[in-house]
Amino acid sequence: MEKKKLGGLLLALWLAVLPLYGAMCFADTADDKRAELNDVRQRMERMQTRKEQARRKAESASAELSEVMGSLNELQAQANNLQKKSDALQGKINDNQAKLEKKQQEMQERMLIYRKRLRDIYINGQINYLDVLLGAKDFSDFSSRMYLLQKIISRDLELLEKLKQDAAEINSRKEQLAAEMKEIKATQTELEAKKAKVNKLREQRAYMLYKAQEEEQSSQEEYERLLAISENIASMLRNMENAGGGAPAGQGGTGQFMWPCNGPITSYYGWRTHPIFGTTKYHSGMDIAVDSGTPIHAADSGTIVYSGWLGGYGNCVMIDHGGGLVTLYAHNSALNVGEGQYVSKGTVVAYAGSTGYSTGPHCHFEVRLHGELTEPLNYLP
Ligand SMILES: [Zn+2]
The missing domain is CATH 1.10.287.1700 (Helix Hairpins)
Known part of the structure; x- marks a missing residue:
């Protein structure tokens, strides 16, 4: 019950772009x-x-x-x-x-x-x-x-x-x-x-x-x-x-990301053109195709701010790396961390799957800076 409430609240914050959170952690x-x-x-x-x-x-x-x-x-x-x-x-x-x-x-x-x-x-x-x-x-x-x-x-x-x-x-x-x-x-x-x-x-x-x-x-x-x-x-x-x-930055990451998993990128971040209709849609993250069950690693050290079901994201993990930087890993088959937990870079936070709005097993990787979506490739080596 408590957890459900917290999940809903976090979802609302995520979508509404975390105003209080910003005041606490943004440097x-x-x-x-x-x-x-x-x-x-x-x-x-x-x-x-x-x-x-x-x-x-x-x-x-x-x-x-x-x-x-x-x-x-x-x-x-x-x-x-x-x-x-x-x-x-x-x-x-x-x-x-x-x-x-x-x-x-x-x-x-x-x-x-x-x-x-x-x-x-x-x-x-x-x-x-x-x-x-x-x-x-x-x-x-x-x-x-x-x-x-x-x-x-x-x-x-x-x-x-x-x-x-x-x-x-x-x-x-x-x-x-x-x-x-x-x-x-x-x-x-x-x-x-x-x-x-x-x-x-x-x-x-x-x-x-x-x-x-x-x-x-x-x-x-x-x-x-x-x-x-x-x-x-x-x-x-x-x-x-x-x-x-x-406000001072929270317990943050190294600032150097690693890939959450290895696989071909099947869809990039940003405005994507539909291959058949030619219409454009905004893709909030990048999709990395991997087999179901593949370990998903924390891109950087940080605190787990969400671990649970999140609508179309399916089983989803969010990590706060401090400095207003948050990463999100969606569509997992299983979760491996709990909210409030501190994880070091590379920790297995989840296992890949196809939960939520997904057509096949992949990791949907999102990066937000100060609550705003941004290009994940800019942070990856
Ligand atoms: Zn995606």
């Missing part, structure tokens, strides 16, 4: 602090500018995006309109086809009747002719019947001719409709290509907007971080003035 002169404050304020100004630039970028990306969306909507409306036309035309084509089929059916029926009649007249003609030749019936009866049949046949032929004309008309209409449909399909294809292009543009603009917004966000976060630091330095300055000068 710097007020002048140093003022210079530091100046530096932080300048960085804050730069971050404000960066944020403002990102905000303007996001604004123009947003405007461009809505413009693209507008033309996309317009193209979609055109496509819908075209589809309606195509549907109506398809209806006409279907109607026409039905008419054509009906006409063809009629023609076939007519043709059957006509052929039957041709057969009849031929057969009848032959019989009657023989009848006449044989004198069985009179000639006028025969010729009037022949005349009648011929009349009927010529009417059949007229009807057939008319049907043929109708069919030809329907056929030419069919061709015309097919040509119209072909034109609509071509326009549709063209429109689809345009839409695909604009869609690609939309994706690009949306991505630009996303990036600009993320940049704005990260600048804001960095600005807030710097703000907290500047406020703390200011408060340290006030404390120093109240105490009548800098």
Whole structure:
């Protein structure tokens, strides 16, 4: 319970940049602090500018995006309109086809009747002719019947001719409709290509907007971080003035760091660019890849100010080396020291692991000077 409370308090101090701690242990002169404050304020100004630039970028990306969306909507409306036309035309084509089929059916029926009649007249003609030749019936009866049949046949032929004309008309209409449909399909294809292009543009603009917004966000976060630091330095300055000068340094280290473990550096300290998205994020320390269980050594002598679970850091150790210098070792599988314990340089303080926000076993090594993150490589041999 007591330990948990202390851990929470230390975490808060760590994040809020240790104002009281600073007053107790920092050996710097007020002048140093003022210079530091100046530096932080300048960085804050730069971050404000960066944020403002990102905000303007996001604004123009947003405007461009809505413009693209507008033309996309317009193209979609055109496509819908075209589809309606195509549907109506398809209806006409279907109607026409039905008419054509009906006409063809009629023609076939007519043709059957006509052929039957041709057969009849031929057969009848032959019989009657023989009848006449044989004198069985009179000639006028025969010729009037022949005349009648011929009349009927010529009417059949007229009807057939008319049907043929109708069919030809329907056929030419069919061709015309097919040509119209072909034109609509071509326009549709063209429109689809345009839409695909604009869609690609939309994706690009949306991505630009996303990036600009993320940049704005990260600048804001960095600005807030710097703000907290500047406020703390200011408060340290006030404390120093109240105490009548800098406090003496605590039981400190040698000032010469050693590497906490040996392994390849997989991520460096500072602004890192994401390999895929191209976005930038602040990395608070450096990552040294080692196997799980590898001993983690104190980079320098000092007092353990934290040993326990610390959120995303997982199992974490912090060592105060005096003079406002603190080191942190995160993501350990096990811890080997207790708070308040004095360790000499090289002491095994923990064993490496992948606890907290970590994708694989490594040692996340952080260095803070007066509560502010700094480049660990500057302290390592
Ligand atoms: Zn890290």
